[in-house]
Amino acid sequence: MMRYILKRVGLAILVAFTVSLISFSLLYLSGDPAVALAGEGANANDIESLRVLYGFDRPMLVQYGDWLWHALQGDFGQSYYFKLPVASLIADRLSITMTLGACGISFALLTAVPLGVAAAIRPNSIVDRVALFLSVAGQALPSFWFGLILIVLFTIKLGWLPASGSTGWQNYVMPTVVLGYYAMPAIMRLTRAGMLDVLNSDYIRTARAKGAGEWRVMFKHALRNAIIPVVSLAAVQMGFMLGGSIVVESVFALHGAGYLAWESIARNDLPTVQALILVFSMFYIVFTFLADVLNAWLDPRMRSS
Incomplete structure (x- = not known):
């Protein structure tokens, strides 16, 4: 097990290094950063002064090394727009x-996994058709449109939930449903497919022949093996939720890191965009690593392979 974990740690470090290189390259993919900072009416002297001030005149490898060294210490520089340290900006919004993200993935798992299991136990039944409908609807509904529909229904019509803000748990109900509902279809389909495949296995028939109860067969023998790919998918979805919450946070005016990313992109605040890409990617890498370790614990064959 330890050998498997060490291999995964090495792979995670390699991916993190690649992501850091891509994040830094964004500074130059959008053009000359000194020109972008100076604005449209700036003259050549102003642009050159900014280039020297921010160190853009140094070799690119030197800039990358300096940026990476400070990033490893939690220093991402200063925001061009907010005029504050990028690290403090992200820390204030990340919670x-x-x-x-945690509420969204919990909602998706608690809804999709039971539905997927029920649909696999009774294929072509009403439960299976309802699960299929929810799966198709989840992929077809744009998240911003779904969020607006919930605001109209539960805020304007019924007055049950607030449409914006982050002062209480009520503010997270509708964003959680929107964010989690988008992840439900893939988890539900994978759970259903995995359970159908496992329920036709020889060891399941053997367990039933030995007189094991149906609940024991389903949840101890079948679900443990069927859930392995779902764990990996949930880790990917969690990383996607953190990085892809920009739309949901914008609709519900939740001033989190996703909304900060939208503000930074709109205002050409490149240091903040760089740091957010790196932070979201690190979360993605960590969640994927933890999912690999959990899967290896659930299935010893992965460790031996």
Whole structure:
């Protein structure tokens, strides 16, 4: 097990290094950063002064090494727009996005996994058709449109939930449903497919022949093996939720890290965009690593392979 974990740690470090290189390259993919900072009416002297001030005149490898060294210490520089340290900006906003992401993936798992299991136990039944409908609807509904529909229904019509803000748990109900509902279809389909495949296995027939109860067969023998790919998918979805919560946070005016990313992109605040891409990617890498370790614990064959 330890050998497997060490291999995964090495792979995670390699991916993190690649992501850091891509994040830094964004500074130059959009053009000359000194020109972008100076604005349209700036003259050549102003642009050159900014280039020297921010160190853009140095070799690119030197800039990357300096940026990476400071990033490893939690220093991402200063925001061009907010005029504040990028690290403090992200720290102030990240808790909202983390809370929303955790609630979203919990809602998706608690809804999709039971539905997927029920659909596999009774294929072509009413439950299976309802699960299929929810799966198709989840992929077809744009998240921003779904969020607006919920606001109209539960805020304007019924007055049950607030449409914006992050002061209480009520503010997270609708964003959680929107963010989690988008992840439900893939988890539900994978759970259903995995359960159908496992329920036709020889060891399931053997367990039933030995007189094991149906609940024991389903949840101890079948679900443990069927859930392995779902764990990996949930890790990917969690990383996607953290990085892809920009739309949901914008609709519900949740000023989290996703909303900060939208503000930074709109205002050409490149240091903040760089740092957010790196932070979201690190979360994605960590979640994927933890999912690999959990899968290896659930299925010893992965460790031996």
